[in-house]
Structure formats: structure tokens, C-alpha cells
Amino acid sequence: MDIRPLHTEQDYNDALKVLSALVDADPAPGTAEGDHLEILATLVENYESHHFPMELPDPIEAIKFRMEQEGLSASDMRPYLGNLNRVYEVLNRKRGLSLAMIRRLNRGLKIPAEVLIAEA
Structure with missing residues (x-):
């Protein structure tokens, strides 16, 4: 198992190929292949969060x-937003x-607060 940080786009693409093969093999957790999958997935996730950040x-x-x-x-939203008129005002950006x-x-x-406070 060759595990190392992903520094370049080539490292990332190579890791994706190996990760895809491991996912297809579906190794059992706790095995060497399962550990390899878990570690590689973490490295890929870290690379993606730094190089392809998602906006809220x-x-x-x-x-x-x-x-x-x-x-x-809309009626189901009354406990969260208020009366039905207010629900429609919020949903229509009024x-x-x-x-x-x-x-x-x-x-x-369970909508993250950081999403709800972002500018519309």
C-alpha cells in the first residue's frame, strides 16, 4: 500500500483510479484493502475540499x-416560518x-445555519 499526500492533479487522478477499483472490489472493513480504501478516500476528500471548494x-x-x-x-412550513402568508413571502423572496x-x-x-444566513 503506497499512501502519500496528493500534491498534484496527476496524484489526484491516479488516486481516483485506485479508489474506483477499490470501491468496485468492496473490501471488508478492517482488512488491508478496506483500510487502503478508507485512507485513500480521506486523501481524495481533502484534496477536493482544497482544490474544488463548494460555495454555500x-x-x-x-x-x-x-x-x-x-x-x-407550504402549509407544512408554518411552524418554521410563520403564517401561510409569511411562508409565501419568504419562499418568493419578498x-x-x-x-x-x-x-x-x-x-x-436540519438545514445548516451557515447556509441559512448566507446572502440570497
Whole structure:
């Protein structure tokens, strides 16, 4: 097992090839191949987070995405955003999210606070 940091794009591409083969082989956890897969996945994830950072999604789009995931309607959003009129105002970008709304959305729907406080 040749494990080393990924410094270049070539290192990254080589690691992806090996990682793909390991995933296809589906080694058991705790085996040498399983450990190799776990370590290589961590190295690839670290490389990607530094070289291909993802921007936070738009807060309203994140809410709509979670609604779609959970099969929630506008009425279902009342505990998080207030009365139905306010729900539509928020979803249509006519009203911003308040701190109380952000807290409720974060606790209830598990939408990360850093996503909800981002500028729309």
C-alpha cells in the first residue's frame, strides 16, 4: 500500500483510479484493502475540499430543496416560518429570514445555519 499526500492533479487522478477499483472490489472493513480504501478516500476528500471548494447554496433554494426531499408543502412550513402568508413571502423572496426562523429551520429541518444566513 503506497499512501502519500496528493500534491498534484496527476496524484489526484491516479488516486481516483485506485479508489474506483477499490470501491468496485468492496473490501471488508478492517482488512488491508478496506483500510487502503478508507485512507485513500480521506486523501481524495481533502484534496477536493482544497482544490474544488463548494460555495454555500442559496438559503431559499436550500429550503425548497429540503421541502422537496421531505415532501413538505407550504402549509407544512408554518411552524418554521410563520403564517401561510409569511411562508409565501419568504419562499418568493419578498421577506428575509429572521433569526427565529433560521433557528427553527436549523433545528427542525436540519438545514445548516451557515447556509441559512448566507446572502440570497
